[in-house]
Amino acid sequence: MVRGFRSYKVPSTVIESLIFRDMFGTPQMRAVFSDEALTARYLEVEAALARAEASVGVIPKEAADTITRAAAKMRVDFDRLKRDTEIVGYPILPIVHQLAEASGAAGGWVHWGATTQDIMDTATVLQVRMALDIMAADLEALRSILRGIARRYRNTPMAGRTHLQQALPITFGYKAAVWLSMIERHADRLTELRARVLTGQFAGAAGTLASLGLSGFAVQDALCRELNLCTPIATWHVARDNFAEVVSFLGLLTGSLGKIATDVMLMSATELSEVAEPFFRGRGASSTMPQKRNPISSELILAAAKSVRQQVGLMLDGVVQDFERATGPWHAEWLALPESFIVAAGALSQARFMLGGLTVDEDRMRSNLALSGGLIVAEAAMMAAAPKLGRQKAHELIYSACRTAAADRRPLAEVLSGYPEIFDALGGEEAIRHYCDPANYLGLAPEMVDRVLGARPENAQRVSEERETTAAGVGR
Structure with missing residues (x-):
């Protein structure tokens, strides 16, 4: 047994590891996908279902009130839940048994007309909503950092490189603006996919709402209103493009972060030394070479991009499902979706840290630009x-x-x-x-910075003011 740990509590993956988890994830995102949070979402959906059914007269209102109170107060027996889930194969029937017991006489109305996947899918959507809110805030913070870099280094000349060879002069602000343009599009994608992904699931055993008769659509709509989710136009038990889309989005996002990280790693090579990650004593140190200052955040971002890319493939494979309820592909989502969000959040956190404190050596950029002698x-x-x-x-x-x-x-x-x-x-x-003179051949690189900064309405006025200030300075 490892000293200092109880053997049954030692995590086995980097996203849970006491050592690595904050390098490959964030506490906030892990909390969204924790067992405690997941079971809370199951109970939230079951309680909302009871209230929805009571609102259209399917179950007694008193029963719905009792179920709601019980769901809010009950403490999940995780040992029992684990044991029962291993027997059943799914956690919903075991959690329903515990909720029904906690609800007393009203327990017979718990999970009325629902199927396991209704509760699990809708609970996952609630988790995804929370996760997307976190991602949106992190993306906004990263956008702000990149806007600052692009603005500050708008006119700082450096070598533009193609095929790892010096090609034409650019500015570092232009490079940062290209990075920013990707992040801006990802922010748009996140907003656009919400309406498709944040959709409730309630359709019964084979997706036809047969168990509720003519009340099915009313209950479905009421449940989605309770949870502030979109109402589906059709059952999506085996139509998994929504979750595949959100993980594909994470793949695109981490891919762009990986591109930024790759640029930073190459630019921080000793032979270039144009940028460096934030430094404090010991960060990026080597166990044998005292001079080393390794680009740790960039390396972690690149690893995250590779990891999420694999999960995208798994989610796309899971879109291919059989008949009205899948035999396996659905379970693959249980692996891919939480890990993708946690690792992507870790990459965003590393990017914010790395770019927020990036050291930029303008003199070295100019020196490298002069290497070719014109x-x-x-x-x-x-x-x-x-x-x-x-x-x-x-x-x-x-x-x-x-x-x-x-x-x-x-x-x-x-x-x-x-x-x-x-x-x-x-x-x-x-x-x-x-x-x-390379400084005289920057093309429209500075103006492209302005276009990227001005593409958002909230930036347009500031960019206009900056242009006026720049013009006034040139006139003097």
């Missing part, structure tokens, strides 16, 4: 010479000059000055130096 803006010189020389000839001459500059390790401006045709086409040595 080769990074060869396109600028080519496009400037093309009107006089023609694009193809300008390309051939600049290409030749670039090969010479690279081979001889000479600045491109110096080499170009030795080509009479280019010297004449560009307008002399001073003009050549201008075209070979």
